[in-house]
Amino acid sequence: TPIDFSGQTTIVTGASSGIGAAFARELARRGSDVVLVARRRDRLEELAAALREKHDVRAVAVALDLSEPGAGRRLAAELTRRDLAVDGLVNNAGFGTDGAFHQEDPARLTDEINVNVANLVDLTRAFIEPLRASGRGVLVNLASMAAYTPTPGMAAYAAGKAFVLSFTEALWYESRGTGLRVLSLAPGLTRTEFFDGLRGGTYRGSYQTPEQVVATAMRALDRGRRPSVQSGRLNALTVRLPRLVTRRRAVL
Numbered sequence: 001t002p003i004d005f006s007g008q009t010t011i012v013t014g015a016s017s018g019i020g021a022a023f024a025r026e027l028a029r030r031g032s033d034v035v036l037v038a039r040r041r042d043r044l045e046e047l048a049a050a051l052r053e054k055h056d057v058r059a060v061a062v063a064l065d066l067s068e069p070g071a072g073r074r075l076a077a078e079l080t081r082r083d084l085a086v087d088g089l090v091n092n093a094g095f096g097t098d099g100a101f102h103q104e105d106p107a108r109l110t111d112e113i114n115v116n117v118a119n120l121v122d123l124t125r126a127f128i129e130p131l132r133a134s135g136r137g138v139l140v141n142l143a144s145m146a147a148y149t150p151t152p153g154m155a156a157y158a159a160g161k162a163f164v165l166s167f168t169e170a171l172w173y174e175s176r177g178t179g180l181r182v183l184s185l186a187p188g189l190t191r192t193e194f195f196d197g198l199r200g201g202t203y204r205g206s207y208q209t210p211e212q213v214v215a216t217a218m219r220a221l222d223r224g225r226r227p228s229v230q231s232g233r234l235n236a237l238t239v240r241l242p243r244l245v246t247r248r249r250a251v252l
């Protein structure tokens with residue numbers, strides 16, 4: 001059955017652009033209050049104002065750097081201070097370095113693991129009890145098609161996203177019977193700021209829009225039958241192991 005988001009409050013991380021912003025717009029359109037999290041406060045404030053205006057929901061911007069440890073605790077404290085009870089969480093913030101591993105800047109790698117993996121776990125732990133107690137919200141974790149096709153240049157990124165897949169699948173089982181809908185979402189290439197930076201901005205392959213990715217996720221959530229969904233197709237960046245991906249898709 002379709003989820004009734006009216007009167008719910010959903011956190012969306014990485015809501016200042018791309019897929020996260022599209023999630024926030026769709027959740028607000030369906031009646032959810034939203035908490036928008038990212039570093040660029042101006043972008044968040046602008047989107048929050050637009051959503052309040054258009055959908056008559058509560059929309060709150062919280063500027064937070066998710067590469068810093070302990071973000072979950074800080075966000076939970078901030079929401080308590082604002083007297084906001086949370087029903088849903090979309091762990092969407094993330095980025096990928098795009099070069100050979102031996103040439104990566106170690107500090108940037110640490111940030112990448114913190115944003116894509118460590119703080120995703122931290123935020124999920126910080127909010128899983130209210131999410132379960134609410135029993136009508138969503139937990140969406142952004143994986144990537146890269147999790148299935150670890151291409152050269154994306155070692156830490158692909159592995160981090162594979163972590164997200166396994167992590168979310170286990171929580172999907174643990175959440176059965178609670179009413180909480182849990183999903184990992186694995187998009188293929190999607191036209192966002194992240195995409196625009198790929199291969200130094202020279203990538204010219206096919207892509208989908210953030211709205212298409214969100215629509216796929218929402219369909220899967222409304223049905224609520226599976227732990228993971230893929231959106232879009234493989235392409236020139238994910239050239240390796242296509243057979244494995246196909247097999248895996250059949251399994252899921």
Ligand code: NDP
Pocket residue numbers: 013014015016017018019020037038039040041043064065066067068092093094095096115142143144145146186187188189190191192193194195
């Ligand atoms: P964007 O670059 O458009 O958005 C990334 C978002 O994450 C921004 O809102 C950014 O906000 C936020 N973010 C990044 N670092 C931090 C940080 N340290 N602290 C807080 N927020 C942070 O990329 P996408 O929309 O494409 O990416 C969204 C998710 O989708 C990511 O997890 C990505 O891995 C995944 N994905 C994307 C694909 C694609 O082809 N685009 C394919 C597969 C998966 P700010 O800079 O304001 O902090």
